Amino acid sequence: MGRLFGTNGVRGVANKELTPELVTRLAASCGHVLGKNIALGRDGRVTSPLFRDAAASGLLSVGCNVHDLGVLPTPALQYAVKHLGLDGGLMVTASHNPPEFNGVKVMARDGVEIARRVEDEIEALHFAGGPKAADWDKVGDVCHREALTLYNDAVVSKVDAKLIGDKKFKVVLDPGNGVGTLVAPTIAQRLGCSVYTVNAELDGRFPGRQSEPRPDNLRDLKELVKATGADIGVAFDGDADRSIFLDERGEVLWGDRSFALVASSYMAKHPGARVATAVSSSNAIIEVVEAAGGSIHWTKVGSVDVSRAMVENGIDFGGEENGGVMYGPHHPTRDGSMTMALILEIMAERAKTLSELVAELPARAQSKDKVRCPNELKQRVLEALRSKVAAPRVDTMDGLKLVFPDESWILVRPSGTEPIFRLYAEADTQPEVDKLVSENKRLIEETVKELGLKP
Structure with missing residues (x-):
């Protein structure tokens, strides 16, 4: 797979790019770096039991105790890691990716994804063959812990439940057949809402819609919001760490x-x-x-x-x-x-x-796009673009961001997981932002072609 960690964890097509052997060694390396007591959870994907067991084997083999939290959303595992006083956590999930993918997200003892420098440490150990296995009498133990109630209680406690309940909101939820179905309906009901659902059966094949809650995937939710006269619609991605909202008219708020x-x-x-x-x-x-x-x-x-x-x-x-x-x-x-x-x-x-x-919020027109580019050309393409474009303000924190006098901007960023550049742009009007994207997309395509032809 080359580098393991992408923008958010390790992901790949199950049993092709991401194998049980890889996950076992990765988990062993994580356990060696993170500490003795590690939370382990998974989403509802078809291959998640396979990779959960592989991760457990890797952790146990280096003497870690596995605190099995079962099937749950990523935020519930993250909250549990910190509040159960554990040394870290592994979440088997590919978030919003298609059903053939899976992956692993790695948490530090504070319940937050590990820092990039810790990713590098784990990766180096993994590619060096992994840590030494524990002696037979030093392997870890497995215990099962309950985390969903802990999480639900915490979310409800952070808002004014009585004030919300007095409004008697109608809420339509679309978990997208993902693990959000295990918590979101319960939380909304505890906040006094009348709850309607669509795609609420946990199913790792995602039969109801694609796991990414894009506007074009939310037609069923939109129709149910309008049919029920709901106050709000909420769609979740596969591991429920993101939610997208629809207003009472069924309009998607990106x-x-x-x-x-x-x-x-x-x-x-x-x-x-x-x-x-x-x-x-x-x-x-x-x-x-x-x-x-x-x-x-x-x-x-x-x-x-x-x-x-x-x-x-x-x-x-x-x-x-x-x-x-x-x-x-x-x-x-x-x-x-x-x-x-x-x-x-x-x-x-x-x-x-x-x-x-x-x-009442400031209004901006936005657009996103992507351009294919071989991974080995990405850095050269970025350098070439830097010499070809001009803007009063240039930000190179992450790729190349050009900011123009009217505060319109475009960000060209190499993907950390795919052979593409991602484009993000914003302007006052949609025609302006579309022009900004099309011009820069064409420039990138020309640069990729030009550099790809050079020896």
């Missing part, structure tokens, strides 16, 4: 809109606070934060980088453009159900519909 809404509420209660977010996030976040006297702590793209920045810099709120919101008073990691609870609380506090709340 990631930055929900992030900006929760950020505006947080800043109203914590004026002057710092917010951590990636360089791919909207200028709307800047406006919301700076309007309340706060400041942005910029990071590379990836929830690992945002969460780690929060922990290391004492920041209590963060998020990403893809709908991932990190609420530090609960836990500084992405959490779809916590975000749902916070948005219900905002609706209750302000006595407005979701569409009315979103209409």
Whole structure:
């Protein structure tokens, strides 16, 4: 597989790129680095029992005790690692990827994904053959721990449940046949909501829709929101660390809109606070934060980088453009159900519909795209682009971000997991942002072709 860790954990096609042998050695290396007591959980994918058992074998073989949390969302495992006082955690999941994929996310003792330097340490040990196995009488033990109630109680405790309950909201949930179905309906009911569901049967083949909650995958949810007269619709990705929202009209609020809404509420209660977010996030976040006297702590793209920045810099709120919101008073990691609870609380506090709340936010037109590029050409293409483009402000924290005088911008970033460049762009109007993307996409394609022909 080359480098193991991508933007968020280790992933690959099951039994091809990601094998039981690889996961066993990876888990052994993780256990050697992280410590004696390790949480282990999995999502509902068809191959997750296979890789859960492989991970358990690797951990036990180096003397780690496995605290088996069963089937649960990634945020529930992350919360449990910290609050059960464990040394780390492994979550078998491929998040939003198609059903043939699987993967492993690795948590430190604080319940946050391990830092990049720890990834490097684990990876070096893995590729060196893994750690020495324990003697027969020093292998670890397995115990089963309950984590779902611990997690549900924590989420409900972080919002005003009575205030939300008094509003008697109608909520439609679409877990996408993923593990969000194990927690989100329960949490919404405990908050006094009437709950309707679609794609709520746990099924690792994802028969209802693709696991990534993009607008084009949410037609059933949209129809049910309108049919039931619901106040809000919520869709989750495969491991339920992200949630995407639909207003009462069935209109999808793409990631930055929900992030900006929760950020505006947080800043109203914590004026002057710092917010951590990636360089791919909207200028709307800047406006919301700076309007309340706060400041942005910029990071590379990836929830690992945002969460780690929060922990290391004492920041209590963060998020990403893809709908991932990190609420530090609960836990500084992405959490779809916590975000749902916070948005219900905002609706209750302000006595407005979701569409009315979103209409008050700064409006920006956004677009995303991607361009294929062989991994071995990525760095050369970036360097060539840097010499070909011009903008008053250039940010090279993560790829190449060009910011223009009207505050429109485009970010060209090499994917950490695929042979592609990802493009993120923002402008005042959709035609402007579409032009920005098409021009730069064409320039990248020409540069890839030009460099690919050179010896």
